[in-house]
Each structure stands twice: as C-alpha cells, then as structure tokens.
Amino acid sequence: MRVFYSHPMKLYGSAAEKREIALIEERFVGYEIVDPSTLQLGEKPRRSTEYYLELVDSCDCLVFSRLYGNVTEGVKPEVDHALSKGKPVYELRDGNFIPVTEPVINLPMRERIILRAKGALRMGKKEALAT
Numbered sequence: 001m002r003v004f005y006s007h008p009m010k011l012y013g014s015a016a017e018k019r020e021i022a023l024i025e026e027r028f029v030g031y032e033i034v035d036p037s038t039l040q041l042g043e044k045p046r047r048s049t050e051y052y053l054e055l056v057d058s059c060d061c062l063v064f065s066r067l068y069g070n071v072t073e074g075v076k077p078e079v080d081h082a083l084s085k086g087k088p089v090y091e092l093r094d095g096n097f098i099p100v101t102e103p104v105i106n107l108p109m110r111e112r113i114i115l116r117a118k119g120a121l122r123m124g125k126k127e128a129l130a131t
Contacts (some may be wrong), residue, residue, distance in 0.1 A: 006064040012037035061088040071106040
C-alpha cells in the first residue's frame with residue numbers, strides 16, 4: 001500500500017515536513033510514503049505535473065497539507081486528480097486527518113501576489129518576486 005504526500009515545496013526539508021511525515025507514518029502503518037520532496041534529484045530539471053499525477057495514480061490514497069492555510073499550485077492538481085480517480089484524500093491539519101471529497105480551492109494568482117507583498121504569506125519581498 002502507498003500513500004502520496006502532497007505538500008507545498010516551501011515545506012521541503014523543513015521541521016514541519018518531518019512532523020507531517022511522522023504523523024502519516026503513525027496513521028498509515030506499513031504504507032510506503034511517496035514523498036515528492038525526495039524525488040527532486042540534484043541537477044535534473046523539475047519534473048512535469050504529469051509525472052506527479054502518474055505517481056498519484058500509483059498510490060492508494062493521498063494526504064495533503066496547506067501553506068499558511070492555502071492550497072498551493074502544485075498541491076491542487078494532485079488533490080483534484082486523486083479525487084477524480086476515486087482515491088481517499090485527507091487533509092492533514094493540526095495533526096488531524098480530515099477526509100476531503102470535493103476539489104480544493106486555491107487563491108487566485110492576483111490575491112496571492114497581494115498577500116505576499118503584504119507579508120501575509122510570511123515571505124520576504126525577494127521570495128515573493130521569485131515565485
């Protein structure tokens with residue numbers, strides 16, 4: 001059995017990511033965790049969305065997390081794809097696994113840019129301009 005861990009790239013390598021993986025391991029005992037952050041291989045170019053959707057297809061369920069309450073650009077297609085395939089989907093929020101049965105909504109680009117500029121997404125100006 002496999003669980004796909006869909007999470008924002010901003011969490012890759014962070015303490016928050018480690019905590020979430022530990023929670024997934026506790027909840028899905030014996031499952032292989034498919035973690036996209038471990039698939040970002042050095043010098044290879046970023047993989048396409050289709051690559052990750054194929055990985056979602058190879059899993060039995062999907063667990064996702066948000067960044068400051070928002071679904072990010074990479075997470076949304078993975079979640080929606082898993083739902084379209086009838087796979088169980090769970091949002092990991094405050095240590096709880098919340099079943100999700102409807103497509104998720106992310107902030108439109110314009111609103112994200114405004115929030116980033118205001119610092120509401122806890123990004124500096126340099127980071128905001130880079131994304």
